[in-house]
Amino acid sequence: MTGPKQLPPERQKLRDALRELRDQASGLSLSQQQLINRANRQLAEQGTDELRPQTVSGWFANGAVAQDFRQVWALIQVMVELSGRLPDDLNHPLWRSERRWWKERWEKAGSPAPRRASRREADEDCPYPGLRSFTKDEARWFFGRKALASLVKERLERSLIDHRPLVVVAPSGAGKSSLLQAGLLPDLEAGKLPGSRHWPQVLLTPTADPPAALAAKLAALTGAEEAELAAANPDELAALVRERLCLTPGGRVVLVVDQLEELFTLCPDERQRHRFVDALTGLTRGAVALGLYGLRADFYGSCADFPHLRDALAERQVIVSAMTDDEVRQAVTLPAEDSGLSLATGLVDIILRDLRGATGQGSGTYRAELLPRLAHALRVMWLNREGDTLTVAGYHASGGIDGAIASTAEDEFASLTTEPARNAARLLFLGLVRIGDNGEATRRRRTRDELVRDAADPQAVEDVLDRFIRARLLTQGAERKKGPVTIEVTHEALLWAWPQLRA
Numbered sequence: 001m002t003g004p005k006q007l008p009p010e011r012q013k014l015r016d017a018l019r020e021l022r023d024q025a026s027g028l029s030l031s032q033q034q035l036i037n038r039a040n041r042q043l044a045e046q047g048t049d050e051l052r053p054q055t056v057s058g059w060f061a062n063g064a065v066a067q068d069f070r071q072v073w074a075l076i077q078v079m080v081e082l083s084g085r086l087p088d089d090l091n092h093p094l095w096r097s098e099r100r101w102w103k104e105r106w107e108k109a110g111s112p113a114p115r116r117a118s119r120r121e122a123d124e125d126c127p128y129p130g131l132r133s134f135t136k137d138e139a140r141w142f143f144g145r146k147a148l149a150s151l152v153k154e155r156l157e158r159s160l161i162d163h164r165p166l167v168v169v170a171p172s173g174a175g176k177s178s179l180l181q182a183g184l185l186p187d188l189e190a191g192k193l194p195g196s197r198h199w200p201q202v203l204l205t206p207t208a209d210p211p212a213a214l215a216a217k218l219a220a221l222t223g224a225e226e227a228e229l230a231a232a233n234p235d236e237l238a239a240l241v242r243e244r245l246c247l248t249p250g251g252r253v254v255l256v257v258d259q260l261e262e263l264f265t266l267c268p269d270e271r272q273r274h275r276f277v278d279a280l281t282g283l284t285r286g287a288v289a290l291g292l293y294g295l296r297a298d299f300y301g302s303c304a305d306f307p308h309l310r311d312a313l314a315e316r317q318v319i320v321s322a323m324t325d326d327e328v329r330q331a332v333t334l335p336a337e338d339s340g341l342s343l344a345t346g347l348v349d350i351i352l353r354d355l356r357g358a359t360g361q362g363s364g365t366y367r368a369e370l371l372p373r374l375a376h377a378l379r380v381m382w383l384n385r386e387g388d389t390l391t392v393a394g395y396h397a398s399g400g401i402d403g404a405i406a407s408t409a410e411d412e413f414a415s416l417t418t419e420p421a422r423n424a425a426r427l428l429f430l431g432l433v434r435i436g437d438n439g440e441a442t443r444r445r446r447t448r449d450e451l452v453r454d455a456a457d458p459q460a461v462e463d464v465l466d467r468f469i470r471a472r473l474l475t476q477g478a479e480r481k482k483g484p485v486t487i488e489v490t491h492e493a494l495l496w497a498w499p500q501l502r503a
Contacts, residue, residue, distance in 0.1 A: 014109040017102075018059055021079045032056060035082075039074040044477050044485045049470070051075065069106050076102055127335035130379035130472045131372055131405070131491035133175075134182035136203075140338055142182035144323055144331035145175065149183040152318050153192055156290065160193070160252070165284050165291025165312045167260075169300065170320035172492045173372045176294040177258050179320060184292065188254055199290070200245065201254040206262040207445070210276035221245070221253070234282025242288050255280070255289035260309075261299040265434055265442045274306070281308040298440055322367060325352060332378065336390055341382075344391045351377075354401040370401060372493035377404035379472070405473075405497035412471050413500060416464065424460035425468075429501055432474075432489050441495045445488040448476065 022035075033053060040050040051071055059072065127141040134142045152166065159166050170176040181203065191197035202221055207213045215230040218237075222229075222244035232240055241253065257280070263273055283289035293312070295303070297319075303309035323331065332348050355370055377398045384394030399407035416422045428451060434444040448465065455461040465487060468474040475490045495501055 008109075010105070010108040014105045015060065017105060018076075021076065022060065032060075035075065035078055038078045039071075040485060042074040042077065043071065050476070050485075069103055072106060073102065125339065126379060126382050127339045127341075128375060128378040128382055130376045131493060132472060132475060133177035136181050136185045139182045139186040141335040142178060143334040144327035145179055145183050148179060148318070148320065149187060152179070152184055152292075153187060155316060155318060156193060156292070159290060159316060163284050163287055164316045165280070165293055165308070167293045167295055167309070167312045167317045168320060169295050169297050169313070169317050171297045173370070174320040174322070175371055176296075176320050180256050180258055180292065180294050185254070185256065195250050195252075196254070199252050199254050201256070202289075203256045203258065205259040206257065206267060206276065208262075208266040208268075209272065210263055210267055211272055211279065214276060214279055234278050235286065237279055238282045238286030238288045241283065242286070247288065249287075252290040253283070253288060254292065255283060256292045256294070258294040259296070260293045261296040261302070261442070264299055264302045265436070266445065277306045277308050284308075323371065328352060328355065328374070331374075340388060341385070342389050344389060347390060347392050347395060350392060350395065351401070372491045373401050373405055373497060376408065376493075377401055380404050380408060405494055406499060408471055409468075409473055409494065409498040409500065412467050412473065415467065418460075420457050421460045421464065424455060424457055425464045426500070427455070428461055428464055429489070432487065433495060433501070441492065443489045443492055443495075445486050447484040448487050449484055451487060 022032075036051045036053060036056055043050050049068070049071070051074070055071075056075065059075075127138075129135075129138060129141075152168065155166055158164075168176045168179060185201055185203070188196040188199065189201065200221055202217045204213050204217045211230055212226070215226045218224070218229050218241060219226040222241055224240060224244055229237060229240065241247075245251075245253065247253075263276065267273055267276075280289075280291060284291040291312075293309075295313075300313065303313055328351070329348055332351060333343060336343055351374070355374065377395065377400055380398035381390055381394045384397050385391065386394065398404045413422065413425060416425055431451065431454075432444050432446060434442050436442065451465070452458045452461050465474065465476075469476050469487075473490055473494055475488055477486050477488070489495065
C-alpha cells in the first residue's frame with residue numbers, strides 16, 4: 001500500500017501559506033463558502049469567472065494550482081482583510097508588496113507561463129470581446145472610431161465652458177458603451193483635454209436604484225459615507241464632492257453614465273428618477289463633474305420630462321453612426337495585428353461582403369444592429385484560428401455575420417441533455433427580458449440568488465448560468481462593491497438573433 005503522493009516543494013509552500021492565512025482569518029467563524037462568496041463579489045466586478053467550492057478545496061487540500069491568479073488573489077484579499085494584517089486601503093504600498101509575494105509563490109508552484117490562448121480556450125488575450133463592450137483596459141484593441149472620438153472630445157471642450165453634459169446617442173448595438181469606455185476614458189486619462197490627465201473618473205449605470213448607484217460610486221471616490229451623499233441636495237452634493245477631492249477651479253470629475261436608458265427600464269419610481277437627474281444637474285452645473293452620458297436612441301423621447309437631459313440632447317448630443325468600410329477594416333485587422341495574429345488573404349473582403357449582403361446596400365455603411373453580430377463572429381473566429389492565423393474556414397465555422405450568435409446559443413442549448421435543463425434555460429432567459437409598453441425588448445438585470453431561488457430546479461439553473469456565462473451570452477457582475485452578484489443578457493442582439501427567444 002502506497003502513501004499519499006508527495007507534492008512538489010513549491011506547491012507545498014503555496015498550500016501551507018494558504019492554510020496558514022485561512023487559519024488566521026478563521027477567528028470570525030466564517031465558513032469556507034462564506035469566504036468564497038466574498039471573493040466572488042470581487043471577481044464579478046472584474047468580469048472574472050467565479051470560484052467553486054471544489055476548486056478552493058483543492059487549493060487547501062492538495063496544493064492544486066489556480067490557472068488564473070486573479071481568482072486566488074481575490075480569495076487571498078478576503079482572508080488578509082479578515083486577519084487584520086494590512087490596512088483597509090487596498091492601494092497602500094503594503095498591499096502591493098503582499099500581492100507580489102503571493103504571485104511569486106503561485107508562479108513557482110507551477111502556474112503556466114504566459115502564453116497565447118489555445119485554439120478553443122476563451123481568455124483575456126482575445127482581442128475581440130464578442131457581445132460585451134470593450135472596457136477601458138482593452139483600449140489597445142479598440143479601433144474604427146477615431147473620427148467619432150475626436151468629435152466627442154471637441155464638443156466636450158465646450159462643456160467645460162457652459163457646464164452642459166454631452167449625450168452619446170446610438171441605436172442598440174452601435175457601440176456607444178465601447179466608445180465611452182475604451183475610446184474616451186483612456187484619451188481623457190492621457191490628457192487629451194486640458195487638465196484631464198489629473199481628473200478622477202467615475203463610470204456607472206443607473207440600475208434599479210439610480211440615486212444609490214451614484215452615491216455608492218461617489219462614496220468610493222471621495223471616502224464620504226453613502227448615506228451622507230444620498231441625503232445631500234444637489235448643491236450640497238456638488239460642494240461635498242469638491243471639498244472631499246480638493247478640486248481646483250478648473251478640475252473636474254469625469255462622470256460617465258452609461259446605459260442611461262436604465263433610468264426608464266429598471267427604475268419604476270418617478271421620484272427616484274428625478275432625484276438622480278437633479279443630482280447630475282447639481283454636479284455638472286456646479287462645475288464639479290464633466291457629464292458624459294450614453295443613451296439608447298429609442299429612449300430619446302423618455303428624456304423629455306427632465307430639463308437637464310432635454311437641454312443636453314438639444315444642445316450637446318453626438319449620434320453614433322454606422323461604421324464605414326475603412327472603419328470596419330480597422331476594427332477587424334488592427335486588433336489582430338496588435339496580438340501578433342495574421343489574417344488569411346481575402347478574409348476581410350468576405351466579412352465586408354457579408355455585411356453588405358445583410359444590409360442590402362452596395363457599400364459604405366452598415367446598420368448598427370449588425371455590429372454586435374460581427375463582434376461575436378470575430379471572437380468565435382479567433383477561437384477557431386489555426387496557429388496564429390485567422391482563417392476563412394474559421395469565420396465560416398463561426399456562422400458568419402448572420403449566424404454566429406444563434407450558432408453559439410444553439411450549441412450551448414443543445415448541450416443541455418435533459419428536458420428539465422432545457423426548460424430551466426427557457427424560463428431563465430424569459431426572466432431576463434423586459435417587454436416595454438411599445439413592445440420593445442430590453443435586457444432585464446436580476447440577481448443570481450433571485451434566479452436560483454425562484455427556480456423549480458435550482459441546480460439546473462446554476463448549470464445553465466455557468467454554461468452561458470462561459471459562452472459570453474450572459475454577463476455576471478455586481479452593481480456596487482458589496483452588492484449581490486447580478487446576471488443579464490450580454491447584448492440585446494441575442495434577443496433578435498437567437499430563434500429560441502422569439503419562439
